Amino acid sequence: MTINIQTSITQALQKGFGAVLETPWESIDPVLKKSQNQEHGDFQANGAMGLGKRNGQNPRELAEKVIEHTDFDGLVESSEVAGPGFINIRLTNDAIVMQLEAMSGECLGVTPDAGTHPVAIDLCGVNVAKQLHVGHLRATIIGDTLARLFERLGRKVYRENHLGDWGLPIAMVLERLISSGVDLDLLSLHDLNIAYKDSQLEARDDFSGVRAAENLQSGPHRFAELEEQNTGALESQTKAKAVLNALQRGDESLHLQWEKLIDCTMRSVFASMDLLHVKIGPEHSRGESFYRDLLGSVVQEFKDSNLAVEDNGAMVVRFKNRERPMLIQKSDGGYLYATTDLAAMKFRTQTLCADTVIYVVDARQRDHFKDLFDAAKLIGWDKTPDGEPIEFVHIPFGSVLGEDKKPLKTRSGSSVTLQSLLEEAIEKGTAEVIKRAEDPKSPTHTMSKEELATIGRQIGIGAIKYADLSSDLVRDYVFDMDRMVAFEGNTGPYIQYASARISSLLRKGGGVTGVAPFILQEPQERLLALQLLQYNNVLHDTVKHLEPHRLCTWLFELTETFSSFYQSCPVLKNEDPKIVSSRLRLADVTGRIIMDGLQVLGIEAPEQM
C-alpha cells in the first residue's frame, strides 16, 4: 500500500494544530495544497488564518506555534510562516525519492476508488435509422472516458447505450421501408437515411406542432426541431401507429423486420465507435425497447404511491418546488420518453444495483433530468436494494460550434455527420504525419504508407477527443481542426508526441536498469518528481468531479515539466552512470504515466510519430 506524502503531512499538521488549540485533531482541516508559487515551497497550509480567527488567536502566532508542535517525521526540509499566516513547506529529497520509489511499480501508485457498487453510465444515445452526427460525439467520448476512469480505479461500470429503437419515429421508418418494398436483408444505411427523411417529409403538411410552439412562446431550438420533425402529420402518423401497435402486440414477422433495421444501424454505429477508439459494442446496447414491458408497471407504481395524478387525461408527477410537472403517460394511454427513462432508472438502481448513475446528455435536457432524478427520489429509487445511497448525475455538456459560433452545420445547413468529421480529422492527422516523415532524421522516415496512415488516424482521432475533453464540459466550444491537430500547445498530439519521444529515448538508452536509485539534484529533476507524485490524486480528483479536463490539464503540465527536464538534464550523455540510470527511470515513469493517462482518455499513444 502506498502512503501518500500529502496525507502524511496533512495528518502531522492536524496533530500540530490539535496540540496548540487543545482540540481533537481529527476534525481539523489545515487546508494543505500545492504551492501556487514554487518559490514559496512545495506545499502551503492555509488553515491557520481561519482557525486563528475562530479561536481568537493571531493567525501568524498560531502558525508559528503549530510549526513548533508539528512532527513531520523527516519528510520536511523546511517549514516557515509567511504573510498573514501561510505555512510554507518544502519536502526533503529523501521523502520525494521514497514516494517516487513506491509509485514506480506497475500500478503507478494508483489506489482503488472506495465505492463498492457498480456505476451506470448512460452514453452515446444513438437513434436507430438515423446517422450519427456531431451531437453524438460528446455523449460518446465523454461517457467512454468517465467509464475508463472508473474502471481504472477498480469500479465495475455498465456502459448503457440507451438506443432510440422504439416508438413512433422508428415505426414511421419501418412503415416506409415496407411500403416501398425494400429488401430488408440488403438494407444499407443509405436506404435507412432516405427512408427516415422520406418519413419526415410525409409529415410536412401539418403545422399544428409549429403553431403550438408559437403559442407556448417556445425557444428557437424547439421551434426548429418541431418544424423539422413535424410529428403531427395525420396520415403518415395513422399508418405508423398501426405499425407500432402491431410491433407492440408482438407481431412476429414485423418484429424480425424491425430487428434487421436495428442491425443495419448498429453495424454502422459500431464501426464508428471502433474508429473513435471507444469501448462501445453490442453488449452495451440496452435500448428503449428493452424497457417496453416495464412501462405500465412503472406508471402504476407512481399511481399506487399517489405520486402520479391525472391532469387533462394524462398522468403527471408533480413536484413541491416547481410548477412544471413531469408527464409520464399521455391522455391516449401512450408512454413517453420520460416513462422509459424512469423504467431505465429503476433497472439501473434496483436491478444493476448501481450506486452512481450518470447521464452524459447535452445541457439542453437539464430540466428533464432534474425531473427524472426528483421523481426517482420520490419513489425511493435513490437507494440500492442493499441500502446504499445513490448519486444521480447529469453531465450537461455544451454544444460543438462552427466558426460562426453557431451549432456546427455543413455549408448546406444540414447537421454534420460524425463520419465526415472523423474523416476530416484522420486526413489532417495523416497529412501532419506525412509532412514530418519527410525529414530524414525522423524515425517515421522509412515507414510504409500504411504505417503512416495508422499513426495519422491515431493522431487525428486523438486530437478531436483531446480537444473535446480538455475544456470544461458545460461550455460550448468552437470546432477548429487545425488547432486541435497542432503539435504545439495543449493538444492531444503534443502529449502523444512527448510520449513517443520518451519511448524513443528509452529504446536508445536500452531500457531501464532494475533498481537504480532516483537521484534528484537538478531543480528540473525535483520538479518532475513532484509532478509525478500527484498522479493518483489527479485521477481521484477527476473522478470526484467527473471532469476529464482536470486530467488533461495535468497531463499537459506533466508533459511541459518533462520537456523542460529533458532540455536541461542530459540523460544518455551524462558521464555518471548512476545519473543516467536515475534519469532513464524518471523518463520511464513519466512515459508510463502519460500512456496510462491517455488510455484513461481513450487516446492511443503511437510509439513513433
Added chain:
RNA sequence: GCGCUCGUAGCUCAGAUGGAUAGAGCAUCGCUUUCCUAAAGCGAAGGUCGCAGGUUCGAAUCCUGCCGGGCGCGCCA
C-alpha cells in the same frame, strides 16, 4: 413571461473547499543551443476577471441586482 447556463489576456482556455503578485497555450517580440534528443527550451509584453453593490482580515471564486450570449419551458425524443 418563468427557469437554467455561460461571461477571465488579441485568440483558445485553466483557476476544489474564499488566500500571497489571477495562470497556461497559440499568436507577437527577444534570447539560448553545432545538442544524449524526433526543435525544443528560457524570457518579455499582454488583464477595470461583463457591470454595480454586499458579506470579511482577504472575493475571479460566496450573496443580491443589472447587462450581454446560449439554451429550455405537459401529451416529440
